[in-house]
Amino acid sequence: MGPIGPTGPIGPKGHLGPTRPVAxxxxxxxxxxxxxxxxxxxxAFAYVGTVDPNEPGHYxxxxxxxxxxxxxxxCGGLRSAHAFITGDFxxxxxxxxxxxxxxxxxxxxxxxxxxxxxRGVPMRFVISPPWWWGIGAVLAAFTLxxxxxxxxxxxx
Numbered sequence: 675m676g677p678i679g680p681t682g683p684i685g686p687k688g689h690l691g692p693t694r695p696v697a698x699x700x701x702x703x704x705x706x707x708x709x710x711x712x713x714x715x716x717x718a719f720a721y722v723g724t725v726d727p728n729e730p731g732h733y734x735x736x737x738x739x740x741x742x743x744x745x746x747x748x749c750g751g752l753r754s755a756h757a758f759i760t761g762d763f764x765x766x767x768x769x770x771x772x773x774x775x776x777x778x779x780x781x782x783x784x785x786x787x788x789x790x791x792x793r794g795v796p797m798r799f800v801i802s803p804p805w806w807w808g809i810g811a812v813l814a815a816f817t818l819x820x821x822x823x824x825x826x827x828x829x830x
Contacts, residue, residue, distance in 0.1 A: 698794055708787040708797070715780070723759035727752035745820050747772060747813045750830025769830045772816050 727733050738746045750770035757765035758777060767774045787797045801809075819825035 701792065704791040704794060705788070708784065708791050711787075712784055719755060719759050722752055722755045727756050745817070745829055747817050749820075753830060768827075771828060772813075 725732050733752055736746060736749050738744055739749055748770070751773045754766045754769035754773040755777075757763070757769060758774065763774070790797045816828065820828035
């Protein structure tokens, strides 16, 4: 008999011998990752909803804004999250419209992830390079437009 592999003896041609069926993970185990991610984001939103970023001294100032006077794509994100969690969706969009789009995308991804976890289908987050370039282009365009006079509506 040849060497022993992870599922049994390895035959003379390198084929694994008899394999034991592997039981699928339980529903609770499948839900740990999506519910853990959701709990982390909910905790962060609860904190930002409780500690108002509109009051000075609670959060650090954006370094790019502080040193250059330019708004980065994340500027206004905490104020947007605070307004969103307190139900002021207009103020949330006014503080950072791209963040509000991100909240919607996150909700869709979480719903899909939870449904797939319940069904026992693995969720893989794979973003191909063209999508990364597209995301980068959207962030760059958003940053550029919100720092120009005609895009002042997108500034926080």
